[in-house]
Amino acid sequence: MRNIAEAALKQAIEVHQEFLGSGLDQAVAAAQLISRCLAGGGKLMSMGNGGSAADAQHLAAELVNRFMMERPGLPALALTTDTSVLTSVANDYDYKEIFSKQIKALASEGDVVLGLSTSGRSPNVLAGLGAARQRGLATVGLTGRHGEAMEPLCDVLIQVPSELTPRIQEIHAFCVHLICELVDLTLFGRSQ
Numbered sequence: 216m217r218n219i220a221e222a223a224l225k226q227a228i229e230v231h232q233e234f235l236g237s238g239l240d241q242a243v244a245a246a247q248l249i250s251r252c253l254a255g256g257g258k259l260m261s262m263g264n265g266g267s268a269a270d271a272q273h274l275a276a277e278l279v280n281r282f283m284m285e286r287p288g289l290p291a292l293a294l295t296t297d298t299s300v301l302t303s304v305a306n307d308y309d310y311k312e313i314f315s316k317q318i319k320a321l322a323s324e325g326d327v328v329l330g331l332s333t334s335g336r337s338p339n340v341l342a343g344l345g346a347a348r349q350r351g352l353a354t355v356g357l358t359g360r361h362g363e364a365m366e367p368l369c370d371v372l373i374q375v376p377s378e379l380t381p382r383i384q385e386i387h388a389f390c391v392h393l394i395c396e397l398v399d400l401t402l403f404g405r406s407q
């Protein structure tokens with residue numbers, strides 16, 4: 216057991232180390248884009264499946280409530296939480312449309328849509344980013360090594376250099392916190 220745990224942690228350290236060189240600039244660019252949208256009166260809408268749904272909710276919660284310091288709440292909405300909307304869209308139309316339909320209904324000019332998909336292939340995340348693009352909204356993607364399908368739909372795409380969902384998600388969680396820290400720094404002059 217200890218050897219499995221050690222291998223997993225070493226793998227995580229290696230992916231974090233590689234991300235420092237290959238992905239951190241995109242994470243900073245994503246935070247800058249989101250800061251600009253929020254400063255301009257827009258809101259953030261986030262989406263993902265499974266663990267990435269939790270990450271989408273985590274980001275929205277930190278923004279709406281607070282991150283490390285006291286500050287006014289910021290407008291953010293996870294598109295993964297309203298089970299009536301989610302089940303009716305999936306039931307009447309298609310699971311693929313659960314995010315895109317919400318974006319079409321809720322988006323205003325100046326908003327930013329953020330999608331997480333470790334495979335880069337979840338049809339509902341791709342459709343959500345596509346709907347955001349069609350509405351002229353800013354888009355941010357978080358993915359793994361194979362984010363090819365997300366690339367043309369994202370203004371900023373954060374790619375984690377791994378194919379393993381848990382390792383990718385661990386860096387996505389780091390990016391969620393980094394975005395919050397840099398948004399606070401940009402909008403309020405400090406983050407702690």
Ligand SMILES: O=C(CO)[C@@H](O)[C@H](O)[C@H](O)[C@H](O)COP(=O)(O)O
Pocket residue numbers: 264265266267268331332333334335336337340380381384
């Ligand atoms: O958290 C995990 C695995 O670590 C799972 O719940 C995982 O998020 C789900 O299988 C998702 O459906 C995967 O979707 P995606 O990241 O490929 O878009």
Ligand SMILES: [Zn+2]
Pocket residue numbers: 266380381384
């Ligand atoms: Zn997970």
